[in-house]
Amino acid sequence: MTRSVETTSSEDSELSLPAPKERRRLREAAELTHDEIAAAVGVTAATVRSWESGRTAPRGRKRELYTQFLARLAARRQDGGPAGPPGEAKTARAAEEPAADPPVPDPPTGDTPTPDPPASDRPTPDTPASDRPTPDTPASDAPSPDARTEPEQLPAEPPARVPVPGPAEAFDALYALAARDLARQAYLLTGRGALALEAVEKAFVQAWDRWPEVATDPDPVGWVRAIAYEYALSPWHRFRRAHRQLDKPPAEPADRILLDALLALAPANRRTVLLYDGVGLDLPDTAAETEATTPTAGHRLVHAHADLADRIPELADVPLEKQSALLRDLFTALRPAVDLEPRPAAVVRGGGERRTRLWTRATLSLTAMIAVSTSYTLMTAPTHYEPPPAPGESVSGVPPLAGPQQLTERGKQLHDKLRADPEAGPARIAPRIE
Structure with missing residues (x-):
């Protein structure tokens, strides 16, 4: 029994993404640079140039962000009328700025006919006669338009100070954003739930130990993902008894076929296909994360798709251009038979700090032991050289023993005679008379 997977959302996203020339035209009409587009989508400027030239196409979450950003640019261009050349077009930031205040007209003079007041200022039948303006009323007594429309000046209040999140809050936010997805990805790489959770925790502990570097990294999720993948795919785990056997297979037959x-x-092919089809990275970013060249990553992806098509019936009947979308849906729909819920961020962060304290104490203890041993050696060691005794020599002039x-x-x-006497023994002691 196989499970059908819907690909409507992926096809809609492909149709909604403009052509490469249209992407470049929208960017130039808004007078935006590649760096600004890259910062808004979360990629590099080289990736944006590759998207606009048509060499590569965005995938996954980055495709959605890029499509929404281009849609906003197109909407702003339609609201402002047809855009001119790039030099005369308004930028996206200038379009969001409020318009300048209109000029205030000069007060009317005696020679200029006074226009009729608007309907809101005309007297109504319900208005008392004392409140109605009369021709004899001087102009100075009548309230000026500025006096009527200008709001009451209130004392300026200081702006509310927004607390800046500390390193612990930022780490917890990153953990809540990426920990569960990384555990699922590590499970697809290894087929072992305990090893997947262990790899994610190790990666986040290392990220907390080097948090200044991770906090300033353009892609902190990618930084943690690379560490988790390296740990999960380490060949040394085969020597551990706890990770020699695979976990319980998924309940659905399609999930078991996909995982097998x-x-x-x-x-290497498993990691490449998961990054490209599962995470949604483009080919250059996939090659960079796997520390390979772009042609090498492409060959790995082609061989991986061919092997998967031979083993997965649903993938064998799909054209090559739609295999990535189907694999992405299959990865998302897979339901593991084990629990992949990571521990809370505070527990992982505290465990890393506790482990660091233990290592620090062990290092200090070992250093103290080495210092004590060195001091004892220095105190008991001889301070001068004592030659060994010379070998014995014959000495003359000394009487013998x-x-x-x-x-x-x-x-x-x-x-x-004494030895030959036959009466040897006690009888010899008795005297004998001869």
């Missing part, structure tokens, strides 16, 4: 087809791709003397001839005879 993705995991059968090479890691005292000991038993050599036996004489008579002594040897007595010695032999």
